[in-house]
Amino acid sequence: MTPSVNPISSSPGASGLSLQRLRKVYQSGDSISGVQEVSLEVPAGEGFSLLGPSGCGKTTTLRMIGGFEKPDAGRIHLDSKDITDLPSQYRDIRTVFQRYALFPHLSVFENVVFGLRMQKKPEFEIKKQAAIFIDLLEIGKLANRNVAQLSGGEQQRVALARALITGPKILLLDEPLSALDLKLRERMQLELLALRRKLGMTFIFVTHDQTEAMVLSDRIGVMNAGLLEQVGSPEEIYTQPKSRFVASFIGQANFMGPEQLRNLRASGTRTPDLATGAEWMIRPENLKVRKLDATLSAGSVGLPGRLLEMAYLGQNRLLKVVDATDRQHLISLPGSELPAVTQNDEILISWKVDEAWSVHGS
């Protein structure tokens, strides 16, 4: 049964969340944190993740959307309505808090229906709605339990039911899986994804875990030092990072600057010139290992280096290589492929020119 949460408007663009130059700065001593400036459009029905290291401003952004922080500047619109000055309860936006914030003195059922009780809904409607959402989150067995007796995963389901029952247009989830252990986290990721697909509503996640962001969202916004560095699909963010920060925050990245490229070997093809201040970014899985005297195929370039370490991880094999400029590079080969090299061998790292991506910044 699909609950009638909120019929999403089918015309994109008109409906959705829009942040315009949001700013919220905290100053303590001479350290400044918070959000410098964030502008963002999240169309209705999208799964969006704000991803970044701790202190990058992602939680502050989420709290401004939720109505828990007043922005210093900027506006927030939901479906072209300005909601910047509305208290959280009057926005069609609900928050699932980091540690779920369930009311410890109330039963699971009373937690779930808390929002409806506050709206003074009649008892029969409370029961009806509760049945729908208790069914949706599969927490029927827990209804009469005390929240203290629930596991982390169960608490999350209750928190989701409690937020969804009020029929929001957008659900905000602050580090929704960080309280769970690894196995459960992986399962809940897929469950959250299925839930979002089923409801077809906007979910905005805040997370510092790139895998979580990539699994859960259609688009990711990478934040750093109070700014949104890049917004794009998980694939765009991974393959075409806009800055060195994004490249190194999402997955592993190898960087080749002008200094490294001086030792470059190329057969026929030449690497396109680098803009000043830029570096080539190559993902570990795009690097190959060759014998030092190997001939490079067309379109490939090679950099001499010495093999430092080699580790077998099952799915893949990781190699650490240091080049003549003392910079280390990480190479990921398929686990089934055993390179004919041993530790401390002088080797050649090679890559296809068109698999290198130029990035700026530090």
Add this chain to the structure above:
Amino acid sequence: MVRKLRQQFRDQARAPLGAGVEKFQRALLLAPFGIWFLFFIVAPMAVLLIMSFSHRTELGETQIAFEWTAYRTLLNPLYGKVLFTTLLFAAANTVVTLLAAYPFSYFMYRCKPSARLWVITLILVPFWTSFLVRILAFVDVLRLHPFGFDWIYKAPGILSAMVYNYLPFAVLPIFASMEKIHYSLIEAAKDLGAGRVQVLTRILWPLTRSGVSVAALFVFVPSLGEFLIPELVGGGNYFLLGSFLQNQFLTARNWPLGAATIMIVVIGTLIVLPLFNGVAKAKGAAT
């Protein structure tokens, strides 16, 4: 909640230590408390019990005997009135102190952790001065007719001095129970549509009720024996239990009567205390 604490203590005492030697070690660990309890609670109570049945000579000496004279004297309605006035003051003090302490605790709860330390210091610093000096200073403050009130030597004056004096004893347990509430609980309640009143009645109050019970106990019981405040601030206009006891022991030299009064108050408290626990427990179970 006293029962809860007791249970906790029992559970800790039962923690598996092993047998034999550990049993002795446990006894050794509990010994200081046992000795303290014996010397400062059991022994004085025994002395008072014996004293309450003793005989008072014409000259005010106490001779060990077994007679009900002191208890029979207490049947006089005059003493009932003293007890009633005392209960009234203690109850009023408890109510007003809790009403003041609750918002104060909330204020502390909302302070940044660094500011909290300052607030706690501010309410505790006056306790480094002698109680007597503080009360005398309070009398001087009342003499200035603060806010236009002439409360000196009057019931509101006594009450305000009591509230001033007992506030920290109520703030600390209430704050301790509030501190455990993660603020996201309040944000979640507001997000789900709770107004200020509903946040108070549906979230804060149920979660701090045990702290309020402890605070009530901390204020009510000692204010039953309060005698300096009614004496100094009330100017002798109100004759409370504390003054009465002090009178019997130091002025009237009727120790059996004083001891009998204490026995009655102690027995009364012992009867009321478990009831109080029962209420707290029943309320706790209801949620």
